[in-house]
Amino acid sequence: MGLTYLRRPYIRTYNLCFLGLGNVNRTLIRLLRNREQQLREQYGISWRITGVASRRLGWIADAEGLDSDLAVTLRSDPLPNISRAGAPAPHGVREWLGAARADVMFEATTLNVQNGEPAVGHIRAALEHRAHAITANKGPIVHAYRELRDLAAAHGKRFLFESTVMDGVPIFSLFDQLPTIQLQGFHGIFNSTTNVILSEMEQGLSFDEALKKAQELGVAETDANHDIDGWDAAVKTAALITVLMNVPVKIEDIQREGIGDLTMQAVRNARRDGWPFKLVCRAMRDRDTVQASVGPEKVLATTPMGKISGTSSYIYFETDIFPALAITEENPGLYATAYGLLADFVRAVAE
DSSP states (O other): OOOOOOOOOOOEEEEEEEEOOSHHHHHHHHHHHHTHHHHHHHHOEEEEEEEEEETTTEEEEEEEEEOHHHHHHOSSOOOOOOOSTTSOOOOSHHHHHHHHTOSEEEEOOOOOTTTOTTHHHHHHHHHHTTOEEEEOOSHHHHHHHHHHHHHHHHTTOOEEOGGGSSTTSOHHHHHHTSTTOOEEEEEEEOOHHHHHHHHHHHTTOOHHHHHHHHHHTTSSOSSOHHHHTTHHHHHHHHHHHHHHSOOOOOGGGSEEOOSTTOOHHHHHHHHHTTOOEEEEEEEEEETTEEEEEEEEEEOOTTSTGGGOOTTOEEEEEEESSOSOEEEEEOSOOHHHHHHHHHHHHHHHHHO
16 A cells, blocks of 8 residues: 655745835735745745835845844834845845845835826836736826736736725736626726715714814825825726726826815715715726716615715626626725735736
8 A cells, every 4th residue: 555645835935025115015014924824835835025115214125035024113214225245235126126036026105196107117127127016006007007017928927906996806807707708887986085084974074074084094194185186086997997998098088076075064965865975986988988987976875885985995897798796895904905915926926
């Protein structure tokens, strides 16, 4: 009788670089540590952090590996640039990627609505370095999706961005599992800040009071104009159109209106009448183009979209095969966004 051996999967260690060290990337590092054993046993993936960078910290790299605890706790404390022993400290993203011997870069810098920079340049540099590029930044999709997609393919790497819309919900990868499907249109609620503000105004708070509460909850930024004026929702809408409907669209072509002109009384009356206000994103195919809009609408309270409140999100797809395909995300936290980046990492290296 022969002996049976359990075959262990081949384990490959990937060098990970984190560009932007705010809440999202630091939460991702925690999640990676939490899932470390599962990644090894189920997917044959091991990892080490070889680079972290931010505007305040500069470019920190060590190809032999940085302490993940250090990477989580670093925020703005002054720290000298670190590189491999005997090597000069890196200056700029390309030197940093080289010093870190990056296999994967997680890009989570601030959104630039106008042109997507410097995130576009960061991702281009990573792909040209022959590293997978994974981002939570919507700007590069809207402003350079086709260029970066083709560049990734040319180098045999992946450019992935699941966390850009509805956190880690598999919006983009869902359609990878639906070959030949034709997306005709979609509508939904994508911006948590405006959703929280409207929910609080329904309870009797003024606009300014509701905004302050959203900031205290950590949902809204100190400068929340991108959310209030509808820019964040418009960029997400443009990203979905560009990727899922394969129609490049400029943000300025999306009809946009924010919630800044809504009064507390109007919001409360709408809720009382059963038609609450929501900041709704819409897109519909029109021959070779797509008509799109973002703006406050009254929505029947008993419908799925009408029930969305707080930090929840909702999207409703219309396709040629499935007339109605809807996804609701209930009150996600930072781990949901970080999970989207983690899932993209697994897709990039294990598929």
